[in-house]
Amino acid sequence: MSGVIMRASALTKEYQVRRGALKGTATVKAVNGVNLDIRRGETIGLVGESGCGKTTLGRMLVKLLEPTSGKIEFDGKDVTNVRGRELKEFRRRVQIVFQDPFSSLDPRARIGDSMAEPLLHHGVGDKDERQERVAKMLEMVGLHRSHATRFPHEFSGGQRQRIGIGRALILRPDFVVADEPVSALDVSVQAQILNLLADLQQELSLTLVFVAHNLAVVEHISDRVAVMYLGRIVELAERSELFSRPTHPYTEMLLDAVPASHPRNRRPRAPEASELPSPLDPPAGCLFHPRCPIFEAGFCDEVVPPLHPPPSEPSRLVACHVRIREGQTRTFDEGESQK
Amino acid sequence: MFAGREVGTLRSMFTTPSALVGVVVLATVVVCAIFADVISPVDPAQQHLLYRLSPPGTVSEDGVTFVLGTDGLGRDVLSGIIHGSRVSLIVAVTAVGLGMLIGVALGLVSGYSGGWLDTVIMRAVDVTIVLPFMLMALVLRLALGPGLGSIVIALGISGWATHARLVRGEVLSLRNKEYVLASVANGAPHGFIMLRRILPHVLASAIVLASLQVGVTIVAEASLTFLGLGVPPEIPSWGQMLANGRDYMTRAWWVTTFSGLAIVLTVLALNLIGDWLRDYRDPRLER
Amino acid sequence: MSEAHDDGRVLLEIKGLTTAFSLAEGDFNAVDNVSFSVKEGRTLSLVGESGSGKSMTALSVMGLVPSPGKVVAGEVLLDGRNLLDMSAREMRKIRGAEISMIFQQPTSALNPTYRVGTQIREVFKLHRDWTRQVETEKVIAALRAVGMPDPEARLRAYPHELSGGMAQRVMIAMALACEPRILIADEPTTALDVTIQSQILELIRELQSSSDTSVILITHDLGVVAEMADEVAVMYAGEIVETTDVETLFDEPLHPYTKGLMGSVPVLGDPRPRLEAIPGTVPNLTELSVGCRFASRCQARIEAGLTVCQTHHPELVEVRPGHAVRCWLYSGQEVAE
Numbered sequence: 001m002s003g004v005i006m007r008a009s010a011l012t013k014e015y016q017v018r019r020g021a022l023k024g025t026a027t028v029k030a031v032n033g034v035n036l037d038i039r040r041g042e043t044i045g046l047v048g049e050s051g052c053g054k055t056t057l058g059r060m061l062v063k064l065l066e067p068t069s070g071k072i073e074f075d076g077k078d079v080t081n082v083r084g085r086e087l088k089e090f091r092r093r094v095q096i097v098f099q100d101p102f103s104s105l106d107p108r109a110r111i112g113d114s115m116a117e118p119l120l121h122h123g124v125g126d127k128d129e130r131q132e133r134v135a136k137m138l139e140m141v142g143l144h145r146s147h148a149t150r151f152p153h154e155f156s157g158g159q160r161q162r163i164g165i166g167r168a169l170i171l172r173p174d175f176v177v178a179d180e181p182v183s184a185l186d187v188s189v190q191a192q193i194l195n196l197l198a199d200l201q202q203e204l205s206l207t208l209v210f211v212a213h214n215l216a217v218v219e220h221i222s223d224r225v226a227v228m229y230l231g232r233i234v235e236l237a238e239r240s241e242l243f244s245r246p247t248h249p250y251t252e253m254l255l256d257a258v259p260a261s262h263p264r265n266r267r268p269r270a271p272e273a274s275e276l277p278s279p280l281d282p283p284a285g286c287l288f289h290p291r292c293p294i295f296e297a298g299f300c301d302e303v304v305p306p307l308h309p310p311p312s313e314p315s316r317l318v319a320c321h322v323r324i325r326e327g328q329t330r331t332f333d334e335g336e337s338q339k
Numbered sequence: 340m341f342a343g344r345e346v347g348t349l350r351s352m353f354t355t356p357s358a359l360v361g362v363v364v365l366a367t368v369v370v371c372a373i374f375a376d377v378i379s380p381v382d383p384a385q386q387h388l389l390y391r392l393s394p395p396g397t398v399s400e401d402g403v404t405f406v407l408g409t410d411g412l413g414r415d416v417l418s419g420i421i422h423g424s425r426v427s428l429i430v431a432v433t434a435v436g437l438g439m440l441i442g443v444a445l446g447l448v449s450g451y452s453g454g455w456l457d458t459v460i461m462r463a464v465d466v467t468i469v470l471p472f473m474l475m476a477l478v479l480r481l482a483l484g485p486g487l488g489s490i491v492i493a494l495g496i497s498g499w500a501t502h503a504r505l506v507r508g509e510v511l512s513l514r515n516k517e518y519v520l521a522s523v524a525n526g527a528p529h530g531f532i533m534l535r536r537i538l539p540h541v542l543a544s545a546i547v548l549a550s551l552q553v554g555v556t557i558v559a560e561a562s563l564t565f566l567g568l569g570v571p572p573e574i575p576s577w578g579q580m581l582a583n584g585r586d587y588m589t590r591a592w593w594v595t596t597f598s599g600l601a602i603v604l605t606v607l608a609l610n611l612i613g614d615w616l617r618d619y620r621d622p623r624l625e626r
Numbered sequence: 627m628s629e630a631h632d633d634g635r636v637l638l639e640i641k642g643l644t645t646a647f648s649l650a651e652g653d654f655n656a657v658d659n660v661s662f663s664v665k666e667g668r669t670l671s672l673v674g675e676s677g678s679g680k681s682m683t684a685l686s687v688m689g690l691v692p693s694p695g696k697v698v699a700g701e702v703l704l705d706g707r708n709l710l711d712m713s714a715r716e717m718r719k720i721r722g723a724e725i726s727m728i729f730q731q732p733t734s735a736l737n738p739t740y741r742v743g744t745q746i747r748e749v750f751k752l753h754r755d756w757t758r759q760v761e762t763e764k765v766i767a768a769l770r771a772v773g774m775p776d777p778e779a780r781l782r783a784y785p786h787e788l789s790g791g792m793a794q795r796v797m798i799a800m801a802l803a804c805e806p807r808i809l810i811a812d813e814p815t816t817a818l819d820v821t822i823q824s825q826i827l828e829l830i831r832e833l834q835s836s837s838d839t840s841v842i843l844i845t846h847d848l849g850v851v852a853e854m855a856d857e858v859a860v861m862y863a864g865e866i867v868e869t870t871d872v873e874t875l876f877d878e879p880l881h882p883y884t885k886g887l888m889g890s891v892p893v894l895g896d897p898r899p900r901l902e903a904i905p906g907t908v909p910n911l912t913e914l915s916v917g918c919r920f921a922s923r924c925q926a927r928i929e930a931g932l933t934v935c936q937t938h939h940p941e942l943v944e945v946r947p948g949h950a951v952r953c954w955l956y957s958g959q960e961v962a963e
Contacts, residue, residue: 091524216891
């Protein structure tokens with residue numbers, strides 16, 4: 001059962017943006033040549049700040065957005081341009097949970113109908129069987145079967161998110177993208193939903209893509225984590241490796257920025273403004289170089305760093321010239337010292 | 340559930356005085372239209388030649404009271420207004436209904452599909468809106484020939500464009516709502532998404548627009564009739580009465596005044612109701 | 627560490643503040659008998675979730691409660707003067723000059739049709755009697771103080787030309803322009819990315835230490851509390867349920883809700899196999915029970931076998947110096963049946 005379930009190759013999404021009344025349009029690359037292998041049964045976290053393209057990438061993976069270029073393979077099959085029956089089969093196996101539990105349910109539809117909708121479109125069972133499946137799913141996500149006849153406004157945010165999860169899972173998909181599923185919820189409710197997702201992922205052996213901006217939440221739920229910056233993946237590693245030894249300077253910056261977990265762990269921070277460059281006018285070379293503490297002029301600002309494993313760590317991928325080179329010398333040093 | 344929502348709607352109506360006034364006036368007009376034969380004191384076509392241009396309150400020898408006076412042919416103005424409400428309402432409501440049907444359908448398709456179809460439909464909307472409404476109704480009316488049906492079509496065709504534009508705009512924002520995307524991700528066919536996930540949400544604003552359009556259309560129908568291109572003279576209508584009374588305006592103010600007042604009050608009532616409908620949205624359905 | 631500051635002078639004291647709303651769904655107190663004090667140069671954090679009343683507490687202090695809400699009881703004492711007794715005119719003089727406030731959405735808190743410089747100048751016009759020349763200098767100084775790069779040019783920028791982080795810097799510059807003694811920051815970094823949040827928090831911290839401003843920091847994020855607060859008041863359903871200094875709170879939280887919050891938040895670098903979720907949801911303020919407002923979600927109550935929680939409302943009791951909690955588990959007092 002192991003192996004790659006979803007593979008994105010050079011996936012790119014461009015948008016045309018008006019610059020102003022007289023300045024014409026510009027092209028923004030929301031996702032820029034992303035290569036990503038997602039393994040069957042894993043939970044992979046996509047993390048980054050606003051504008052990094054994580055939501056766009058997630059939506060392309062479930063084919064709610066058409067890529068401008070690049071390829072998506074699902075279960076060994078190219079699904080980039082599938083239509084008709086093949087697309088429908090893809091939709092049965094690939095689902096999405098949305099961020100905002102208030103806008104992801106049709107306010108005029110009873111939740112039982114919203115949840116039964118996937119079954120209806122895929123011709124599963126008759127009306128009674130569908131009702132029974134909905135009732136079972138409601139119980140599975142921690143609600144009551146009698147809730148099926150109610151309307152969304154009768155539920156709290158956390159309950160609505162349970163309904164959204166139930167709707168995504170009712171067809172027993174193999175692959176689910178959860179797009180910031182807890183960031184709109186109250187803190188005390190977030191944990192319930194995270195626990196529920198983790199349980200269901202185990203129980204149904206799902207492959208889960210967890211899109212979020214909260215690093216602690218991503219660390220909690222993911223097996224592997226991909227860090228995105230301005231449309232590119234800059235680092236991809238096992239959870240424990242990424243968080244204990246971040247390699248890309250942007251990953252380091254992100255982790256440093258997270259507030260202390262205890263008042264005794266406070267540390268001084270830099271108050272100077274250092275902001276995301278405009279995606280309309282991205283920097284040349286490494287996209288991170290204008291904010292980078294270790295950038296080397298004449299190199300980082302000219303050549304785009306590829307996403308490569310550092311020599312010492314084949315399981316990690318980093319897009320940083322300096323770190324890759326340091327990695328080479330480090331292996332050399334370690335080799336020396338072992339003698 | 341639905342009962343609860345309707346109670347809320349009713350409560351809101353009674354706490355908004357202007358809406359209540361509108362509903363009462365409109366209800367009176369509707370009752371007049373339905374029960375015209377029972378309510379009107381005399382046959383509106385009957386000519387009381389001895390009592391031509393009698394002022395309001397005149398009582399004839401055979402005991403008929405002309406509450407609002409008579410016109411140049413001795414016909415009772417009140418009975419004419421009561422019967423005229425039928426034509427005004429039927430023509431306006433069916434014409435607006437026709438315009439709404441076409442407009443909502445095309446707006447839905449236009450906003451949902453995008454691309455060249457959207458461009459074609461929206462250019463057609465632009466053309467329709469740019470042409471003066473009366474001019475187009477006149478041309479259509481002349482092209483289609485006489486009869487009530489052709490008036491309905493002439494007035495209805497002119498109203499579709501506003502509906503199409505309004506609906507398209509709403510569809511564009513609804514299309515990216517997460518619950519619509521969820522339906523797409525669930526493998527829903529386009530028809531299902533358009534009819535079940537989008538249409539119910541645009542219908543509310545289409546109905547508000549329609550309620551305002553009915554008023555405009557009543558005036559348009561009366562204007563066409565006034566010009567002799569609308570409702571045939573043998574059918575009593577407010578526009579016809581207005582046209583007939585014009586010749587005697589200085590001698591017999593009541594003919595034009597009361598038929599005009601009927602138009603004004605009905606249109607005002609429809610606008611009050613339309614405004615209230617626009618302001619009143621069930622907040623629970625908004626999120 | 628906390629003792630050293632305990633003799634700090636109390637600048638703002640809030641006593642029994644209660645703000646009531648009367649809506650179609652029912653009447654409720656968004657802020658219910660809230661008391662706390664803010665010491666000079668210190669940061670008090672009000673922590674809570676949606677509906678806890680933390681933002682409404684701040685708006686009540688500022689005299690900006692939105693209709694149909696109304697402050698119905700309590701005192702807000704600034705140097706012994708009760709702000710709640712002041713006229714609208716007097717309050718306008720206080721706001722911006724002595725107490726300032728910054729909000730969660732900096733871009734919507736700025737007027738989109740005026741240049742940034744004009745909006746900061748507006749504050750000086752209200753509270754200072756300066757020439758235009760001096761005003762301009764002060765505006766540039768204010769922007770420079772909040773780390774705005776190239777302040778002379780940014781004067782002429784419109785709010786939509788600024789990023790969220792830059793807009794929040796402008797808001798802070800406006801709020802601190804007249805050197806207020808108290809800054810109320812309502813979720814100042816919630817809408818910002820984590821790297822920008824880090825910059826803004828450090829900025830607030832530096833400005834505070836250089837001017838000895840007191841800060842009331844409103845947040846739902848325990849990380850922000852750990853990073854910024856000296857004292858903490860945890861709010862739930864309109865009332866304070868626990869209050870103490872920040873280290874004690876993180877070392878020894880007492881209230882089951884505070885403990886629950888800490889257990890339910892994943893901590894970076896300390897992944898747990900499972901989060902301890904608080905069951906249920908935040909209660910609806912119009913349907914509160916007579917007992918403890920947290921009782922229906924409280925596991926500790928069941929473990930301890932307490933029944934009083936559902937029938938009697940607990941008081942905020944000081945269980946040791948400087949640490950008060952509203953919970954029957956610690957009150958020690960038995961209720962006579």
